[in-house]
Amino acid sequence: MRTSGRTRKAAVIAVAGLAACATLITGCSSDNKKDDNGSSDNSSASSTEKITLHVGDFGSFGYDDKTGAALYAEYHKLHPNITIVEDAVADGQQYWNSLKLHLTQNSGLDDIQAIEVGYIGLAIQPNLASKFVDFKTVAGFNAADWLPYKEKQATTSDGKVIGVGTDAGPTAICYNKDAFQKAGLPTDRDTLAANWNGDWQKFIDLGKQFAASKTAPKGMKFSDSGSGLFNAVLASQATQYSDASGKLIYDTSAGVQTAWNIATEAVQEGLTAGYQQLDPANAWAAAFKTGKFATVTCPSWMVGLVATNSGDAGKGKWDVAAPPQVGNWGGSFLAVPKSGKHVKEATELAQWLTSSAQEIKVFQKFGNIPSSTKALDDPAVQSLVNPYFPGTPMGKIFASAAKNITPAPIGPWDGNVKDIITKNGILDMEKRGTAKDKAWSNAVKQIKDTVVE
Amino acid sequence: MATSVRATSDGRPPSSRPAPSTSDKSGSRPPGWRTKLFRFDTKASPYAYVAPFFILFAAFGLFPLIYTGWLSLHQVELGTHAKWVGFDNYTGLWDNEFFWKALRNTFTLGVLSTVPQLLMALGLAHLLNYKLRGRGFFRVAVLAPYATSVAAATLVFIQMFNPDYGMINQLFGHIGLGHVDWESSKWPAQIAISTIVTWRWTGYNALIYLAAMQAVPADLYEAAALDGASRWRQFVSVTIPSIRPTILFTIIVSTIGATQLFGEPLMFGGGVGVTGGTDHQYQTLSLYMYDKGWNTGELGQASAVAWVMLLILLLIGAVNLLIVRSNRRKLGA
Known part of the structure; x- marks a missing residue:
């Protein structure tokens, strides 16, 4: 190949251009960092200075002034110098991915950042936890104000608390009364709860009765999904995927073993319909109307979905009973990044938003079960009913469930391991008829490929 | 060269434009400055x-290419500092x-989608090349799937392939083919x-073939017809050899597309x-x-996988090049 003077010159210019681009990019990010660190010194701004606090969250937290409980406007009234702006991202996963990037870059962070319980195990790891304010050092913080399991989830291995609890996701059993009656099973929620109380095996045994019944609706399975069952059982166990230091112990954990055995027994007995709860193709949602299953292990926030998915025709047919053992699925925390401009004000706002009075207001507007113990005892919460489920004391069932949640250690890999066991283990058994042992070894193989400890 | 192009595009002879003395403004400046600027202009x-x-x-x-290469030699998690690990990521893949499962899936999916796609495109192009009524309409119609987004197309196909209530299984039921678990x-x-891939890309390739076919001289067909060649014979012996470079081009482009297959299996799953399914049945390399x-x-x-994909593509490109060369030698061109 010939190399003329011109091409060489072109090469030089191209390289120079590349270098210029690179300096531009890196220059930008380092500038940002300096800016943020520099301004964090004025965190003790005077109380009369007009400031704006940014609250970063996802989905709907129910705080905003338009559709929520208008807590921002209320706070602005109490503190006229503080204006609150919410930066909400619809998708929780997207929100977390960008939050993680912002945290590592120390830039683009809001004054308050919400963290979902699924990611809190990652957030309490040293590299991220060090970026957040330790609430133990904050005046007026008392971990005992929240449910015992709640603040434990936001506590690092060296005892720092990086977030204050917003809502909780206590689980219960939603069941189709009609189908139960046709199958000759008891339909009263208290009788059912008393029957299976304390033992998931009894729940499965009831499922076997349902399956054996000649009069049960045709084509209807007892449970919607083996994965949902697995998650509900595991959530009620004292050991889950990780030990107290955050190390994975899924292969020896008694809790995982119990959940695996219960869920796989249900699958092998043909009790599950093989759906994925909340799947993007909406097959699960559609199956409510077509009557493919009689029970769903449902956290408090799923009750609304049961109603909307079943439609008007299902009104009064569904009921909710206390589960054999209570677990938690869902809920979030508010954390305050240290690098913010107004750390003190932000911490105060986070505490105010998660205090019992405010959690009750959000509950009244949206039905998010509070994680504050005082709020759970409040008559407003206790007396909640849902017109779609006539006569069901929703508030009582979920509030007392929330108080009985067993605290369990969580680790940074819990989400990945859960995904693999439920999707590539249990769902694979349901969909492809994979044998139980083979499904487990498949899942273990994939976990080993995924997890780098 | 740049000067001449510019001058002719202005429609004036090259000499009329750069003359430094015509401009009254620059009259006060030394003429050398203007020439230098002009020379700089033409060079820069x-x-x-x-x-x-x-x-x-x-x-x-x-x-990104270079950075990915650098990343592939490190252990780096989102939000931590990179740690040098040499070729561990590559040997780990081995x-x-x-x-390997993903590589096999990428290959089988590639063959399953590319081969029927190109054959059908060839046939379609041949049909469109005839004089038929509403030719313009048909040509636009075959391109319509290409203009549809992956997401929209896949959503429709998911409904059609739904094992429980999908159209395809219902049809299979009617003609007694039984229940197929498409998922x-x-x-x-x-x-x-x-x-899904075939549906989206057949029309696109057909139009490319059509363009190539229209460039085939008509007298070749006339000569073939005079020699008594049938339509099929003409297609095989005149059309295909004449558009061989185009066929090779579409093979390369489709192969690249198949290697990077991502959106369809992701959404389908x-x-x-x-x-790629509970048992990785259709997890591609991209996934x-x-x-x-x-x-x-x-x-x-992830970066190591990306580089392996690039190397595979280069390998495929090299094989294609060899085929082209040997073809040329055969034809004596």
């Missing part, structure tokens, strides 16, 4: 004109059954995904799309890379 401005492409290419093409069984799922990069956060391993 071409670079300025092509610079936007190269700057963009450097920022969005070259830099022993990894999930990687969880390996080959049905791969066939379903290939169908829904909740288990990233792992495996995405799984590593975003689900696990192991950017180093």
Whole structure:
């Protein structure tokens, strides 16, 4: 190949251009960092200075002034110098991915950042936890104000608390009364709860009765999904995927073993319909109307979905009973990044938003079960009913469930391991008829490929 | 060269424009300055004109490529500092059954989607090349799937392939073919995904073939017809050899597309799309890379997969080149 003077010159210019681009990019990010660190010194701004606090969250937290409980406007009234702006991202996963990037870059962070319980195990790891304010050092913080399991989830291995609890996701059993009656099973929620109380095996045994019944609706399975069952059982166990230091112990954990055995027994007995709860193709949602299953292990926030998915025709047919053992699925925390401009004000706002009075207001507007113990005892919460489920004391069932949640250690890999066991283990058994042992070894193989400890 | 192009595009002889003395403003300045500026203009401005492409290419093409290569030699999780691990990420892939499975799936999905796609495109182009009524309409119609987004097309196909209430299984039921589990069984799922790819790209390739066919001289066909060649004979002996370079081009482009197959299997799998089904039945290399990069956060391993994909493409390109060369030699051109 010939190399003329011109091409060489072109090469030089191209390289120079590349270098210029690179300096531009890196220059930008380092500038940002300096800016943020520099301004964090004025965190003790005077109380009369007009400031704006940014609250970063996802989905709907129910705080905003338009559709929520208008807590921002209320706070602005109490503190006229503080204006609150919410930066909400619809998708929780997207929100977390960008939050993680912002945290590592120390830039683009809001004054308050919400963290979902699924990611809190990652957030309490040293590299991220060090970026957040330790609430133990904050005046007026008392971990005992929240449910015992709640603040434990936001506590690092060296005892720092990086977030204050917003809502909780206590689980219960939603069941189709009609189908139960046709199958000759008891339909009263208290009788059912008393029957299976304390033992998931009894729940499965009831499922076997349902399956054996000649009069049960045709084509209807007892449970919607083996994965949902697995998650509900595991959530009620004292050991889950990780030990107290955050190390994975899924292969020896008694809790995982119990959940695996219960869920796989249900699958092998043909009790599950093989759906994925909340799947993007909406097959699960559609199956409510077509009557493919009689029970769903449902956290408090799923009750609304049961109603909307079943439609008007299902009104009064569904009921909710206390589960054999209570677990938690869902809920979030508010954390305050240290690098913010107004750390003190932000911490105060986070505490105010998660205090019992405010959690009750959000509950009244949206039905998010509070994680504050005082709020759970409040008559407003206790007396909640849902017109779609006539006569069901929703508030009582979920509030007392929330108080009985067993605290369990969580680790940074819990989400990945859960995904693999439920999707590539249990769902694979349901969909492809994979044998139980083979499904487990498949899942273990994939976990080993995924997890780098 | 740049000067002459510019001057002629103005419609004036080259000499009329650069004359320094015609401008009254520059009369006060020494003539050498103007000449220098002019010379600088002719030398430098071409670079300025092509610079936007190269700057963009450097920022969005070259830099990611090099950075990915650098990442692939490190252990790096999102949000931590990179740790040098040499070629561990690559040797790790060699022993990894999930990687091989993904590679096999990419290959089978590639064959299942590319071969029928190009054959059908060839046939379609041949039909469109005839004089028929509403030719313009048909030509636009075959391009319509290409203009549809992956997401929209896949959503429709998911409904059609739904094992419980999908149109295809209902049709199969009517003609007594039985129930096919399009989502969880390996080959049905791969066939379903290939169908989406084929549907989207057949028309596009057909138009490319059509353009090439129209450039084939008509007297070749006349000569063939005089010699008593049938339509089919003409297609095989005149059309195909004449558009061979175009066929090779579409093979290369489709192969690249097949190697990077991502959106269709991801969406087709829904909740288990990233792992390509519960048992990785249709996890492609791109999906495996995405799984590593975003689900696990192991950017180093993901980058290694990306580079392996690039090397595979280069390998395929080299094989194609060899075929082209040997073809040329055969034809004596």
